[in-house]
Amino acid sequence: MTNIEELFLREDFVQAYGRTLKGDVLNTYLEAERILLKKEKINRRNCSCQYGHLKRSVDALYLQWKKRTI
Secondary structure (H helix, E strand, O other), X not given: OOHHHHHHHHHHHHHHOOOXXXXXXXXXXXXXXXXXXXXXXXOOOOOHHHXXXXXXXXXXXXXXXXXXXX
C-alpha cells in the first residue's frame, strides 16, 4: 500500500464510512475495496443489489486494516 492509498483510507474513506452507497460515497467504497484487496483496478458492480455486500465487506476489511495499523 502506498502512502497516498493509506492517506486516502485515513482521510477520505473515513468520511464515507457507514454512509449510504450513492454517488461519491459509492466511488469511495470502490476505491477503498481496491486498495484493501491490493487490486490494480476497481471492481464495478453491475447491479445495485450487490451494494449491501460491498458495504459489509469493505467495512470489515477497513476495520481489520485499522486494527493492524494502530
